[in-house]
Amino acid sequence: MCRRICRNRTAGVLKPDIPAFGGDSLNCMLNETAVRKMGLKEPVIGTKLGDHTLVGVVKDFVYNDPYGLPGPMIIYYNGGSTANIFVRMTDDEGWKQRLAQIEAAVKKRHPAYPFEFRFVQEEYQRKFEGFRMMGRLASVFGGMAIFIACMGLFALSAFVIEWRTREIGIRKVMGASESGIWMMLSADFMKPVLLAFLLAALLAAWVLQLVLAKMEYHITLRWWMFALAGGLAFAVSLATISWQGLKAAFRNPVDSLKVE
Numbered sequence: 055m056c057r058r059i060c061r062n063r064t065a066g067v068l069k070p071d072i073p074a075f076g077g078d079s080l081n082c083m084l085n086e087t088a089v090r091k092m093g094l095k096e097p098v099i100g101t102k103l104g105d106h107t108l109v110g111v112v113k114d115f116v117y118n119d120p121y122g123l124p125g126p127m128i129i130y131y132n133g134g135s136t137a138n139i140f141v142r143m144t145d146d147e148g149w150k151q152r153l154a155q156i157e158a159a160v161k162k163r164h165p166a167y168p169f170e171f172r173f174v175q176e177e178y179q180r181k182f183e184g185f186r187m188m189g190r191l192a193s194v195f196g197g198m199a200i201f202i203a204c205m206g207l208f209a210l211s212a213f214v215i216e217w218r219t220r221e222i223g224i225r226k227v228m229g230a231s232e233s234g235i236w237m238m239l240s241a242d243f244m245k246p247v248l249l250a251f252l253l254a255a256l257l258a259a260w261v262l263q264l265v266l267a268k269m270e271y272h273i274t275l276r277w278w279m280f281a282l283a284g285g286l287a288f289a290v291s292l293a294t295i296s297w298q299g300l301k302a303a304f305r306n307p308v309d310s311l312k313v314e
Contacts, residue, residue, distance in 0.1 A: 082107070085124065
């Protein structure tokens with residue numbers, strides 16, 4: 055058998071000529087993690103691994119556990135019976151026809167055994183059901199928390215503005231504008247909102263880093279994510295207190311001064 059080895063210039067790893075080694079049970083391949091774990095030095099091709107000769111190194115790919123690092127893997131030809139067959143198909147209109155052809159081939163070879171199939175994509179999707187459920191619960195309880203917080207902020211702003219009604223009337227008599235009074239009241243309420251956002255952002259960033267560190271393939275946290283969340287929080291808070299602030303700013307100062 056011709057033992058040609060071709061170099062993949064893009065990936066930078068050695069890969070075997072598959073047709074040349076398709077039926078050779080004396081050769082094997084490793085993934086990149088296995089090469090690192092075994093401490094093999096270049097050139098790794100030709101290394102003896104027991105009764106097998108290493109003829110290629112494949113890039114790491116996710117299998118079994120979508121959360122963790124790809125484990126070390128050795129690939130070799132086994133001429134015995136096969137319990138599972140992995141087939142990669144193009145997701146187009148002809149996938150049902152190709153699946154029927156595979157079933158016919160299996161039935162022809164082993165007519166006494168049932169033909170069962172599962173899609174790998176669906177299997178991996180089931181592994182993420184926990185994260186989806188956690189996301190839904192976080193959305194529901196987060197929305198409830200925001201609603202309760204807005205109700206509390208609305209009630210607090212109404213109480214504080216009612217308590218400062220005479221002060222607002224005096225300021226208007228002294229020449230303060232409606233926009234100035236609204237900005238003054240808004241600034242007083244937005245300071246604790248800013249402090250709460252800073253504490254929540256730091257805590258959220260720390261927790262998200264711990265969660266993402268357990269996954270090899272994950273997104274990268276960016277500053278704009280927290281800036282967007284902060285902007286939305288400020289917008290909701292400002293909209294909540296603006297009704298009471300504008301109501302107090304446009305109130306007749308004569309009526310404000312009569313309040314005991």
